[in-house]
Amino acid sequence: MNIYDTANQLAQEIKQSEEYRNYKMAKQALNLNTSLKEKMTQFEQKRYETQLIAMQTGKQDEAKFKEIQDLYTELIEIDDAKRFFEAETKFNIVIADVNKIIGEAIRDVM
Secondary structure, three states: OOHHHHHHHHHHHHHHOHHHHHHHHHHHHHHHOHHHHHHHHHHHHHHHHHHHHHHHHOOOOHHHHHHHHHHHHHHHOOHHHHHHHHHHHHHHHHHHHHHHHHHHHHHHHO
């Protein structure tokens, strides 16, 4: 088996994983609720902007961070949003673990 076959097999296994399926279902449920989807988009934009500012300046904007926390607190009270956040976190852990495994395997040449 060559490396591309292995990569394609890994991609298929990821798509068949419980974490991927749960994340996909949670995202689909979120997309069915337009007002919730809009709030989630707003949350993601604010979170991205805050992270970008922190990376550029080396400081965290406390007002923006508080705004994100408040919006997250509001969203987590909504079942579909809560399921989405939980599924997203679990899926991201799987992807991070896979990346770590690959990174460790090639560490000696990097």
